[in-house]
Amino acid sequence: MRKKDQKTKKDNHAKKRRIQKEVLSWYREKGRDLPWRLPRAESNGRQDPYKVLVSELMLQQTTVATVLQRFSLFMERFPSLVTLADSSLDEVYTLWSGLGYYRRARYLHETARRICEDHGGVFPEDEKTVRSFPGIGAYTGAALLSFAFRKEVVVKDGNIERVMVRFGGCEGATVLEQRREVDRVLNFYHVRGWGSEWYQGLMDIGSKLCRPRSTECGFCPLYEGCRSRERSPPLRVLKGEKKVKEERYVVWLIEDGSGYFLMEKAVEGGLFGGLWIFPLQKAEMCDEKGGRTSVLLSDLGLESRLLEGEVEHRLTHIKMRICVMKLRVGSRSDLLKFFDRLGCGEVGSCDWIHEEGMKTVPAWVFKVLRFATLDGGMGGC
Numbered sequence: 001m002r003k004k005d006q007k008t009k010k011d012n013h014a015k016k017r018r019i020q021k022e023v024l025s026w027y028r029e030k031g032r033d034l035p036w037r038l039p040r041a042e043s044n045g046r047q048d049p050y051k052v053l054v055s056e057l058m059l060q061q062t063t064v065a066t067v068l069q070r071f072s073l074f075m076e077r078f079p080s081l082v083t084l085a086d087s088s089l090d091e092v093y094t095l096w097s098g099l100g101y102y103r104r105a106r107y108l109h110e111t112a113r114r115i116c117e118d119h120g121g122v123f124p125e126d127e128k129t130v131r132s133f134p135g136i137g138a139y140t141g142a143a144l145l146s147f148a149f150r151k152e153v154v155v156k157d158g159n160i161e162r163v164m165v166r167f168g169g170c171e172g173a174t175v176l177e178q179r180r181e182v183d184r185v186l187n188f189y190h191v192r193g194w195g196s197e198w199y200q201g202l203m204d205i206g207s208k209l210c211r212p213r214s215t216e217c218g219f220c221p222l223y224e225g226c227r228s229r230e231r232s233p234p235l236r237v238l239k240g241e242k243k244v245k246e247e248r249y250v251v252w253l254i255e256d257g258s259g260y261f262l263m264e265k266a267v268e269g270g271l272f273g274g275l276w277i278f279p280l281q282k283a284e285m286c287d288e289k290g291g292r293t294s295v296l297l298s299d300l301g302l303e304s305r306l307l308e309g310e311v312e313h314r315l316t317h318i319k320m321r322i323c324v325m326k327l328r329v330g331s332r333s334d335l336l337k338f339f340d341r342l343g344c345g346e347v348g349s350c351d352w353i354h355e356e357g358m359k360t361v362p363a364w365v366f367k368v369l370r371f372a373t374l375d376g377g378m379g380g381c
């Protein structure tokens with residue numbers, strides 16, 4: 001190697017070390033105090049695996065602000081992996097309310113059980129086993145291994161990706177190209193022995209200084225090496241087009257005259273597995289104009305009304321378009337017969353629930369209630 005090249009290599013190495021040191025000391029001084037992290041002065045970069053697991057599952061698709069409101073309550077009720085594993089799924093769902101995407105609660109519960117049953121309650125530390133648990137994808141697995149066990153893995157969440165796009169000036173002509181550029185930068189800057197603090201520091205920079213729409217470059221510990229510092233507007237992470245499927249549903253809003261609604265517990269493993277929902281059918285299975293259903297209803301001396309318009313609700317890959325059928329009944333027993341004949345669900349899995357008692361329900365249930373209220377509540381059936 002020529003002398004000049006050797007010098008360039010040495011300079012680059014020194015610059016890399018300076019940037020790494022800047023981020024680590026910024027994190028120790030100014031990183032976020034989050035309830036799932038140990039105090040930075042004491043942690044030595046190592047976090048409690050149970051708290052990392054719970055917080056990371058909560059943070060999938062939910063903002064930090066919302067998780068902050070729920071995390072401590074969850075920890076009070078389930079302070080350890082064992083208490084979580086020993087609890088019923090219904091209890092976990094109740095504590096999960098407000099976070100949405102209840103499937104994550106089911107995954108968390110199952111993971112806790114499997115760690116207790118198959119690993120004696122001790123968190124496994126190898127990637128293959130960690131990734132075999134439900135709901136633990138590439139990012140969550142890497143976060144667990146790095147933050148809890150200080151393994152030498154690269155961690156990349158949305159914040160880190162955005163910071164690295166800007167720091168590395170990764171413009172990328174395509175999503176894939178940009179991701180590859182980011183991965184190269186991340187691999188190059190990985191700090192051996194201190195990855196946990198390094199990646200948590202990058203996350204905090206993304207949250208406090210290098211935000212999606214604005215940057216505070218003057219305060220950023222990455223300033224020296226950043227290839228897009230002070231750039232306006234800041235560089236963006238390219239997004240691929242998400243394929244969203246549109247599905248049409250008919251939901252039955254059935255009230256007993258005293259404010260209680262008929263709800264069914266959705267079958268485990270389905271879209272809303274284990275949650276309480278209003279009886280719901282795919283639109284093509286149910287004549288929303290009332291044909292087959294209205295015959296069944298008039299058979300039983302009941303009347304229903306299809307509300308004008310529809311409710312829209314977005315799941316990760318599905319856009320739900322929901323028509324609402326309102327029905328008010330005098331006798332609860334009539335309904336169970338009807339419900340049985342309609343084939344919406346198992347009669348045994350139904351219950352009458354007041355709005356105030358709707359705890360483990362998906363968000364669209366409240367949207368449907370609001371929609372019906374705008375239409376004049378349960379009157380007019």
Ligand code: SF4
Pocket residue numbers: 163166167209210215216217218220221222223226227228229230231234
């Ligand atoms: S210097 Fe500015 S653009 Fe670069 S990483 Fe820091 S905040 Fe983001």
